[in-house]
Amino acid sequence: MSTIFLFIGAPEIFVIMLIVVMVFGADKIPDIARGLGKGMRQVKDATNDIKREINDTSKEHNLDTNIAKDINKEIRSVKDNIDDFTGPIKRNR
Incomplete structure (x- = not known):
């Protein structure tokens, strides 16, 4: 059984890595990985800043922050x- 990562098996990952090495060369891969890591960190920081700003704004204006809970409910x-309506017509997974 091959390892599944985002619906990609081990052979597919090996082929992708081989292509990356052929295109960029082994010496450029650490720089690329470092750049991707920095980019992902910046996106994470920006997302956290946006969440913090939304929470701060909602607290200042006494807005209800439980909207997500209400939507999930x-x-x-x-x-x-729907489950009650469909009853025995469910598919096996």
């Missing part, structure tokens, strides 16, 4: 109603 309710 409604989604579960609709899902339960």
